[in-house]
Amino acid sequence: MGNSNSKDGSSLKDFGIEYASAIESTSLVNIKDKYGLFIDGNFVDSSSGKSFKTLDPSTEKPLAIVAEASSDDVDRAVSAAGVSYEKYWKRMPGADRARYLFRIARHLQERAREFAVLETLDGGKPIKESRDVDLPLAAAHFFYHAGWADKLEYAFPQRKLEPHGVIGQIIPWNFPLLMAAWKLAPALACGNTVVLKPAETTPLTALLLAEVIREVDLPPGVVNIVTGAGGTGSAIVEHPEVKKLAFTGSTEVGKLIQRSAVKRNLPLTLELGGKAPHIIFEDAALDQAIEGVINGIFFNQGHVCCAGSRLLVQESIADNFIDRLQTRIELLRVGNPLDKNTDIGAINSKAQLERIDQLVKAGIDEGAEVFKPSCSLPENGYWYPPTVLTGVQQSHRVAREEIFGPVLVVQTFRTPEEALEKANNTPYGLSAGIWTEKGSLIHWMAERLRAGVIWANTFNKFDPTSPFGGYKESGFGREGGMQGLAAYLKNSGGRS
Amino acid sequence: MTGKIPIAKTYKLFINGAFPRSESGRTFSVSNPEGELIANVSHASRKDFREAVRAARAAQFPWASRTAYNRGQILYRVAEMLESRKTEFVDLLKSIGVNSRSATREIEDSIQRWVWYAGWSDKYSQILGSVNPVSGPYFNFTVPEPTGVVGIIAPTEPSMLGLISRLVPAIVSGNTVVVVSEGKSSLTSVTIGEVLATSDMPAGVVNILTGDQTDLLPWMVGHLDVNAVDISGISHETDMTLIEEAASNVKRVVSRQVNEESLELISDFLEMKTVWHPIGR
Numbered sequence: 001m002g003n004s005n006s007k008d009g010s011s012l013k014d015f016g017i018e019y020a021s022a023i024e025s026t027s028l029v030n031i032k033d034k035y036g037l038f039i040d041g042n043f044v045d046s047s048s049g050k051s052f053k054t055l056d057p058s059t060e061k062p063l064a065i066v067a068e069a070s071s072d073d074v075d076r077a078v079s080a081a082g083v084s085y086e087k088y089w090k091r092m093p094g095a096d097r098a099r100y101l102f103r104i105a106r107h108l109q110e111r112a113r114e115f116a117v118l119e120t121l122d123g124g125k126p127i128k129e130s131r132d133v134d135l136p137l138a139a140a141h142f143f144y145h146a147g148w149a150d151k152l153e154y155a156f157p158q159r160k161l162e163p164h165g166v167i168g169q170i171i172p173w174n175f176p177l178l179m180a181a182w183k184l185a186p187a188l189a190c191g192n193t194v195v196l197k198p199a200e201t202t203p204l205t206a207l208l209l210a211e212v213i214r215e216v217d218l219p220p221g222v223v224n225i226v227t228g229a230g231g232t233g234s235a236i237v238e239h240p241e242v243k244k245l246a247f248t249g250s251t252e253v254g255k256l257i258q259r260s261a262v263k264r265n266l267p268l269t270l271e272l273g274g275k276a277p278h279i280i281f282e283d284a285a286l287d288q289a290i291e292g293v294i295n296g297i298f299f300n301q302g303h304v305c306c307a308g309s310r311l312l313v314q315e316s317i318a319d320n321f322i323d324r325l326q327t328r329i330e331l332l333r334v335g336n337p338l339d340k341n342t343d344i345g346a347i348n349s350k351a352q353l354e355r356i357d358q359l360v361k362a363g364i365d366e367g368a369e370v371f372k373p374s375c376s377l378p379e380n381g382y383w384y385p386p387t388v389l390t391g392v393q394q395s396h397r398v399a400r401e402e403i404f405g406p407v408l409v410v411q412t413f414r415t416p417e418e419a420l421e422k423a424n425n426t427p428y429g430l431s432a433g434i435w436t437e438k439g440s441l442i443h444w445m446a447e448r449l450r451a452g453v454i455w456a457n458t459f460n461k462f463d464p465t466s467p468f469g470g471y472k473e474s475g476f477g478r479e480g481g482m483q484g485l486a487a488y489l490k491n492s493g494g495r496s
Numbered sequence: 497m498t499g500k501i502p503i504a505k506t507y508k509l510f511i512n513g514a515f516p517r518s519e520s521g522r523t524f525s526v527s528n529p530e531g532e533l534i535a536n537v538s539h540a541s542r543k544d545f546r547e548a549v550r551a552a553r554a555a556q557f558p559w560a561s562r563t564a565y566n567r568g569q570i571l572y573r574v575a576e577m578l579e580s581r582k583t584e585f586v587d588l589l590k591s592i593g594v595n596s597r598s599a600t601r602e603i604e605d606s607i608q609r610w611v612w613y614a615g616w617s618d619k620y621s622q623i624l625g626s627v628n629p630v631s632g633p634y635f636n637f638t639v640p641e642p643t644g645v646v647g648i649i650a651p652t653e654p655s656m657l658g659l660i661s662r663l664v665p666a667i668v669s670g671n672t673v674v675v676v677s678e679g680k681s682s683l684t685s686v687t688i689g690e691v692l693a694t695s696d697m698p699a700g701v702v703n704i705l706t707g708d709q710t711d712l713l714p715w716m717v718g719h720l721d722v723n724a725v726d727i728s729g730i731s732h733e734t735d736m737t738l739i740e741e742a743a744s745n746v747k748r749v750v751s752r753q754v755n756e757e758s759l760e761l762i763s764d765f766l767e768m769k770t771v772w773h774p775i776g777r
Contacts, residue, residue, distance in 0.1 A: 140631065251746070258743035263736035265751050272746065427745065446771050454771045461772050463630035467638050471767050472723070473746045481628055483638060483768050493760040 019333065022340040024127045028114040031121075031204065035066045037073055037227060038210035040080035041220025047072045052229070054203055057124035058337050058346035058381040066203050069226035071235035074195065077224035078241050081166040081193040084221025089193050090163065094150030101146030101189060103216040108139040108181075111212065115205055119177055120337045122204040124346030124382070125300050127338050137462055138181035141480075144464035145185035148485060152190065155482045155492075162490040163191035164244040164267060168236040170257075171206075172249045173199035173348050174303040174404075179248055180206050182479045184223060185464075190488035192244070193222045195236055199249075200229040201349045237261070244268070246487065248305075251402075251428070251473050269477025269487045271305065271469055273402040274430030277423035278308030278459065279445065281416075282316045284435035288457065290321070290328050293408070296433060296459040298332065298344055298386050302406040303352070305474070306431035308459055309403060312419050315412045322390065322410060329386050330373045344406060347382040356384050356405035363389050363398035363409070394425060402428070416441060424450050429471030433459045452478070507537040507682065509544060509706065510689030512551035513699025519543050524707070526680055529593040537682045540705035542715045545674065548703035549721055552645045552672040555700025560642050560670030568617035571668060574695045575610045581691060582607070585656060588687060592655070592680040606660045612757050613664035620669065620762050633775045640766040642670035643748055644723035647716040649709050651729040655681030659688065661754075662726055665761035667701055671724075674703045676716065682706035710734060717742040717749075724748035724765055 034051070036043035046067040053062045069077070089097070108115065112135040119130040152161055167187050171179035176198055187194050198206035210225050226232055230253075237245060237260050244267040247257050251272040261268040278296050280289050296308025313321050337345035347353040364370060368389040377383040387407045392399050398409050413419040423432060431453040434445045442456045452470045455461060462468065467481035477487045486492040507526075508515040522539035540548075559567070578585070582603055589599035621640050628636045646666045651658035659677065666673050677685035689704045705712065709730060717725055718741035725742060728751050742749045750764045 255743040255746065258746060259740045262739050262742050262749050265736075270746065442773065446769075452767065452769055454769065456771060456773045458634065458772055458774050461630075461632070461634060463628070463632070463636070465628040466630050466636050466772070467628075467768050467770050469768070471643075471769075475746060476748050476767075478768050481638060481770075482626055483624070493758075493763055 019341045021336070023336065024117055024120070024338045024340060026117055026121065026338070029117045029121065031064050031118070033064060035064055035203070035207050035227070037067050037069050037077070038207065038223075038225040039073070039077045040084070040224065041214065043210070046070055052200060054122060054201065056121050057201075057348055058378070060380050060382070063122060064204065066207075066227045069228040069232045069235070071231075074226055074232060074235035074239060077195045077226050078166055078239050080221035081195050081224055082241055084219055085165050085193040088219040089191060089222050094152065094191070097188060097191065098146045098149035100216060100218050101142050101149060101185060104212060104218075105139045105142035105146060107212045107215055108135065108142065112136070112139065115177060115208060117338070118208055119205050120345070123173060123176055123202045124337050124348055126342040126345040128340055128342070129300060134175055134178045137464070138178045141178075141181040141185045141464045145189040148186075149189040152485065152489065155485055156489065159491050159493060161492060164488065164490060165192060166242055167192045167194050167244045167246065167488070168239065168242040169194055169196045169246045170233050170236060170249065171196065171198055173202040174300060174305070176202040177205040177209060180209055183246055183248070186479070186484055187246070187488050188222065190485060192488055195224045195226060195242070197226050197228065197233055197236055200227070203227040244488070246477070247271070254475060267487070269469075269479075270475035271477070271479060272430075272473065272475040273404075273428060274305045274307065274470065274474050275310055275400065275402050275426045275428045276306055276308050276431040276433065276451065277310045277312050277449070278433040279419050279423060279435065280311070280313045280317070280321060281436035281438070281441065282314040283437050285437060285457070286317070286321065286324065289435040290324055292433065292435060292457070292459045293325060294328055294332070297408040298406050299460050301344055301347055301384070303348055303404055304460065306453060306460065308431075308433045309407070309409060310399065311408055311410045312413050312422055313410065314419075315414050318412045322388070325388065326371055329371075329388065332373065332375075332386055334375050334383065334385060335378060344386060347384050347405065350382055352404065353382040353384060356403055356407060359398055359401060359403045360387060360389070360407055363392065363396060366393070366396045366398070368392045368396065368398060368409075394422060400426065416445065420445065420448050424448075427473040430474035431455065504535065507535045507686045507706065509538050509540055510686065510693070510702070510704040511544065511548045512703065513693060515689070515693070518707070526592070526683060528591055534591055535683065537686070537706050540676070540707035540712065542712070544705055545712055545715050546719070548674040548705055549645060549719055551700035551703055552674050553721055555698055556642070556644055556670070556672040559667075559672055559698060559701050564618035564621070567668065567670065568614050570696045571614035571617065571664065572611065574691060574697060575607055575614060577691045577695045578607045578610060585684065585687065588683055589656065592683060602654050602657050606656045609657065609660055609757055610664055613668050613762070616759070616762060617668050620759060623759065624763055624766065628770070635773050635775055636770065638768050638770045640669065640763070641769050643765045643767055644671060645721060646671045646673045646765050647719070647722045647725040648673050648675045649713065649716070649725070649727045649729040650675055650677055650681070650685070652677070652679055652681040656684040656688075658729065659685055662728065662761070663702065665758070666726065666765050669762055669766055671765050672701045674705065674716070674722070676705045676707060676709050676712050678707060678709045714738050714741060717747065718744060720745045722747065724750065726750045726764070728752055
């Protein structure tokens with residue numbers, strides 16, 4: 001698919017740049033025709049015999065058939081996790097749990113390319129992202145938390161720490177393996193056993209992780225992976241033997257889970273949606289700010305809960321900034337996710353594509369002006385071009401609702417106070433970006449922005465040592481860092 | 497003749513630093529163990545609750561923006577005021593049936609607890625925050641910030657210590673609160689409001705409603721401008737499906753049976769904020 005020539009040919013030529021296609025080989029990956037559920041250390045069929053297909057969203061071709069876990073299957077998985085908790089994991093010294101986690105980290109590093117290619121095939125994200133972001137970070141999360149397993153009393157001194165027991169974890173489709181790592185590593189380090197449900201459109205890397213878990217001889221039942229959709233998820237949420245829930249996904253589903261958990265006083269962490277403001281002051285280093293804005297909204301096709309989806313640019317530089325932004329967008333390469341040059345891959349699913357399309361249309365109906373680059377899109381698969389909406393009012397749906405796609409909404413401001421007012425005018429509070437060369441202004445803004453992660457003169461940076469999570473309707477609890485451990489221990493003193 | 501006819505105190509609500517009656521005009525009576533009326537106490541309505549949330553919201557950012565040292569000073573000043581009214585509080589507890597020795601002990605413990613939490617104002621962020629060694633050229637730190645407006649259903653027993661144990665850890669970090677007290681504990685709650693009104697505590701930081709906790713519970717957990725609720729004081733018979741509405745704005749819901757001084761109760765109403773900045777030339 002010589003995508004780079006056909007897509008943005010004209011503008012690339014203006015800059016005298018051409019890219020030959022550089023397709024990553026898929027020969028490392030061995031996708032099976034059928035996948036079972038990973039329960040008690042074995043791959044088993046679903047009790048109902050039901051299954052579903054997972055596709056390559058860039059071609060719409062089916063990749064594999066995956067078992068759909070019924071509530072009976074979830075029950076089996078929870079029982080296995082419960083037995084394993086009592087029999088192995090609860091009794092095991094932290095130092096030994098650490099060794100298992102170090103092993104998982106190493107195996108992920110060793111098989112990184114295979115995982116990266118599979119992640120790109122199943123989810124549609126560019127190979128350069130799965131290779132350079134998802135995989136290194138997933139391995140790093142296991143490595144970081146491994147070291148905590150025998151040092152928890154240093155994180156929470158003078159406390160009678162205890163794991164919760166069996167934990168139910170439900171993760172989304174935007175960073176399938178990375179989210180599995182974010183959830184599993186701290187849970188296991190703290191001595192819990194897990195039933196994990198990957199998203200129905202991206203189950204394959206979690207199932208490959210199950211193979212790694214077998215390779216490293218983790219005791220059976222410590223990690224159980226059940227594939228399926230909402231029904232499987234609610235079976236986990238409602239299961240009486242699940243002692244704690246952790247969910248990453250939409251605010252809508254998060255609220256349903258909280259409804260169920262809160263009346264049982266069940267410990268819960270939620271990492272939900274966002275509508276992050278990305279604020280550019282007139283004195284910002286503009287070239288870097290442009291790159292930051294591009295990365296902020298187009299990284300992973302904008303399927304990022306902390307995406308910088310609301311650009312707030314100071315009025316004095318707005319016209320110039322938007323011009324330069326559009327020029328830069330013309331240079332983005334949209335197409336085959338396996339091409340190492342690709343910047344923007346495929347939209348994860350048909351349903352998500354329809355949602356993006358519907359919201360952008362609503363934006364246009366409400367008076368926004370649209371900019372899309374002159375790129376052409378592949379015929380098959382799910383695609384959406386990088387899009388900028390200007391002339392957007394605070395009341396417009398596109399300024400308030402999470403689009404979760406490569407769509408940037410632009411507003412302007414005159415003073416820091418106005419930027420702040422607009423930035424905080426949202427029920428969400430996951431992340432925010434600030435670009436200015438003035439240090440005191442960075443701190444003034446950072447102190448007042450109601451969001452859990454603030455990126456100043458950078459954006460979309462992640463690290464296992466750095467706590468991540470939201471304010472307000474973006475959820476509660478943190479993942480990563482010492483603060484993230486609190487959610488997986490009783491009596492830690494942190495919110496769990 | 498031993499003197500003039502005593503002037504009884506009217507127990508009213510405490511909202512935004514003032515003492516209004518309930519807009520509903522309703523009251524409920526509190527009697528001593530002998531069944532003699534002590535007071536007709538204002539019975540707060542849903543509208544009173546909304547007024548209190550408005551006051552708490554307006555006061556929240558200014559309160560949180562004061563320096564930690566200043567919040568500590570203001571809280572310590574409240575302890576001074578409590579100390580000077582110790583006899584009054586002991587008498588109040590005795591009037592609702594607490595024996596003399598327990599009453600004295602409870603007031604002393606309450607004042608000690610207030611001082612203990614006051615001293616945390618400029619320390620908890622050093623314990624709970626961090627500088628994070630990220631793998632790259634970035635300076636990265638995590639600081640705790642207050643969650644916002646907190647609704648509190650205070651334990652009714654022990655009436656003074658129960659309220660103070662929940663109130664002070666919430667406000668020390670810069671949250672503002674709306675407390676709902678009921679029954680006999682209303683008397684100490686309103687009197688704490690009077691102490692606050694004569695201290696340096698800014699109006700709206702603490703709002704105290706008296707009434708029926710179960711009645712006001714759904715409005716508290718459903719209010720979209722309340723960020724968190726502490727429902728530790730609700731009665732065991734409470735229908736827990738009433739709490740579901742907390743999900744309407746993803747409220748933090750705390751329900752803990754902790755009776756001692758605890759940093760945990762401060763961290764219950766904190767959010768962790770992490771800030772990244774590149775390091776370079």
